[in-house]
Amino acid sequence: MTKLKPAQARAITADWAGLFPQFTVWQPLRLLRRIGPVLQGITLERTTSSEEYRPTAHVHALTQDFPVITLSLAHHLHPVSAARDTIEVDRHAEEFRAAAARLEERSTLPLHRWPTLAEVVQAYRDYAVAQQRGRLPAGIREFEDSVLIPAAAGDGRLAEESLHLVEEAAGRWSSYEAPIGWSDTNEWLNRLRSGLRDPAGLAATVEQQIDKHNLTKVRTE
Incomplete structure (x- = not known):
């Protein structure tokens, strides 16, 4: 399987940004938008092998000093117990649209409209x-x-x-x-x-x- 390289990471990020235009590409594989003092994000986490990535919907509060943007209240494509919540880099083009729809279903907060x-x-x-x-x-x-x-x-x-x-x-x-x-x-x-x-x-x-x-x-x- 293909390992995720910088150019592919940028292309994959752009594909997801196209599906969620209200989010900003903050970094490769990371989309963010801000609702006042809290961030809502979609992070495409690399797996250890870098041959797959895991779409994750999450939030991060800005009300306390913290060194990184966290994946609080994280939701993946499937429950934690499920065998597969990742997308192979080689199958990104075929799977990312359906994966985005599943992530929206899993997320507690809406992704296609702004949450209150x-x-x-x-x-x-x-x-x-x-x-x-x-x-x-x-x-x-x-x-x-x-x-x-x-x-x-x-x-x-x-x-x-x-x-x-x-x-x-x-x-x-x-x-x-x-x-x-x-x-x-x-x-x-x-x-x-x-x-x-x-x-x-x-x-x-x-x-x-x-x-x-x-x-x-x-x-x-």
Whole structure:
């Protein structure tokens, strides 16, 4: 099978960009668009062999400093347990259109229309809630983003709703366990409350992340 080379990567990216014109080609194999303080992306992940690629729909919040654009809330062509969620480089031309349609079906968020901020936040909430098992803290980053994204966008009501959901979940966690990196769950909750009250500070972080990751030309609704 053919290994994915730079020229082919650019051509494959262009084909996908043609199917999703509301997204910007940010890098080879990576399409992005921005909904306020959050990115929505389609990443065509190389496999280890570079003979296949894996289409992935995802998001990334810009409300916290992070060194890379993450594949949060990732959706592939099939569930993780499925045997095949990749496209062979040699079969790209025959398969990418059908794969794009399947990716749209799998994605929680729409790809051919712009998702609303409320839809994005709900996707984060749903994912975080689904991670809850027993009394151990879980879904931490997603819970954080569900609060900080609407706060940064100036939607205090939506942010407060998310915070209430986070507080309910945290109330079921063990008093002997805290989110990773925090000594106490209340300390973590207070950090979220502070962020909610500082939309200007969050907006400044978003702008810093836009500059840091060279996102100024990414399409924004």
